[in-house]
């Protein structure tokens with residue numbers, strides 16, 4: 001199926017999730033995750049009208065950047081090693097995986113202006129997942145105010161690999177409440193208005209619970 005047809009299906013689902021939760025589809029930004037697919041397929045996503053693309057590795061970003069440059073708004077969504085920051089910093093508009101001070105320090109040092117960062121939260125407490133435990137998030141964000149090039153746009157999470165919808169919904173709800181709590185603190189360096197959550201399998205639940213950025217790969221640009 002081409003990306004245009006897949007996007008139509010995704011847009012219908014976004015609409016349905018918004019209707020179910022009294023939200024406006026205009027609040028949702030789709031980040032098309034192109035990490036599994038070719039440059040041609042990523043170009044197809046742009047041609048279909050998708051503006052935001054996500055990559056999770058610096059080399060993947062490099063090879064797409066070579067062809068697409070700054071036509072898309074680029075999101076770095078993967079685990080980011082500090083030594084790789086200099087390779088990506090001038091290409092990306094959003095970094096979704098800020099989860100430690102050493103990384104913040106490096107981003108701050110290498111960036112030429114404020115970078116929109118999402119703080120990655122390990123909301124399920126599952127050991128294999130990256131991100132800060134929920135209780136560490138506010139003190140961590142408070143400690144970022146010394147870095148003039150870090151702007152905390154919002155929170156990001158990945159769900160554990162489970163099918164239990166009630167549990168997943170509970171984790172998404174906890175993310176929403178943490179984000180709202182931080183937003184209400186009104187910190188100048190941390191507007192924290194956004195929530196990056198929901199992937200191919202769970203973006204409808206994520207939207208119902210407050211996601212503003214969904215990161216969709218397989219269901220949107222997957223080559224089947």
Ligand SMILES: *Cc1c(COP(=O)(O)O)cnc(C)c1O
Pocket residue numbers: 033035056077078158199200201215216217218219
């Ligand atoms: C791969 C990836 C996605 C997209 O996953 P799909 O299940 O293919 O939609 C989203 N977020 C992150 C951080 C990823 O690494």
